[in-house]
Amino acid sequence: MPGVFAAGDVRLGSVKRVASAVGEGGISIRSVHQYLAHLRESKSEA
Ligand SMILES: Cc1cc2nc3c(=O)[nH]c(=O)nc-3n(C[C@H](O)[C@H](O)[C@H](O)COP(=O)(O)OP(=O)(O)OC[C@H]3O[C@@H](n4cnc5c(N)ncnc54)[C@H](O)[C@@H]3O)c2cc1C
DSSP states (O other), X not given: OTTOOOOGGGSTXXXXXXXXXXXXXXXXXXXXXXXXXXXXXHHHHO
């Protein structure tokens, strides 16, 4: 679902480890920023 980001145990294929959950949380913020930038670009083109 666009705009919904998951990290840790709830993620599909999660390995159920604390270190993975923390790392995925850190990485997911990058995806959030990319998504928001994409939304801003789409709005400015409209
Ligand atoms: C018994 C046991 C032993 C484990 N031992 C290890 C180990 O030795 N080493 C290891 O690396 N991993 C271990 N794990 C796995 C590790 O605990 C998890 O992979 C890790 O905690 C996942 O983190 P998370 O943030 O994704 O989820 P969680 O730590 O489960 O955090 C999810 C949070 O969301 C909250 N929440 C749920 N629903 C809602 C809601 N509707 N609204 C608001 N908040 C909500 C919960 O209360 C919880 O605080 C173990 C797990 C268990 C159960």
